[in-house]
């Protein structure tokens with residue numbers, strides 16, 4: 001099965017791979033993450049995180065070698081997805097308690113526009129929202145009459161905005177433990193992504209609801225709103241694996 005077979009929803013740029021790692025690998029990764037010295041954790045208001053691979057600056061990465069327990073997983077993601085032009089060199093590990101989340105945001109321009117997120121522990125739902133910057137300002141149209149650029153009439157503008165919203169609907173993806181989510185290109189550039197800080201997440205409308213129900217072996221007859229909700233009773237850990245193309249060998253090159 002090629003990675004493109006894992007596309008979910010209407011965007012070809014969102015892929016969801018259930019069971020990307022085994023339970024044994026999950027246990028091993030969690031042990032390694034919690035083995036790190038407490039100074040490795042950075043506490044934010046609504047979550048804790050570990051930064052691996054070096055410091056990401058606007059102008060690139062001040063690199064630090066990834067430990068072997070991480071390269072084992074990043075190399076597999078690289079090889080199996082074929083979506084990164086070179087080795088993944090940065091991993092952010094986020095830890096969320098049941099009532100913690102991450103506000104809608106876009107990942108920075110320093111990264112190559114592909115994010116691979118491995119989920120461990122408690123499941124959660126990630127929401128994607130079209131970026132308002134793009135919603136508010138469609139590109140000016142090119143004038144065919146040779147008078148240079150012209151801005152569209154208000155009707156055209158409305159039509160264009162409607163089309164943009166049609167093509168860019170909100171959607172969500174349920175992130176089950178051991179799954180890998182990849183979002184890239186327009187899903188990376190045109191959408192914000194976030195996780196609500198509530199203890200119950202509905203996945204009725206998630207683009208991968210079918211995969212989840214199939215994996216949980218739930219028959220159609222017993223579906224109920226109860227099983228279409230995720231009750232976040234324990235900690236979730238995610239590994240966001242990305243590539244910073246510009247790598248600085250030393251500080252003075254900045």
Ligand SMILES: O=C(O)CCC(=O)C(=O)O
Nearest residue numbers: 092094102107117238240
């Ligand atoms: O925890 C997640 O699944 C998302 C993390 C994220 O969006 C980020 O680190 O930029």
Ligand SMILES: [Fe+2]
Nearest residue numbers: 105106107193
């Ligand atoms: Fe992010």
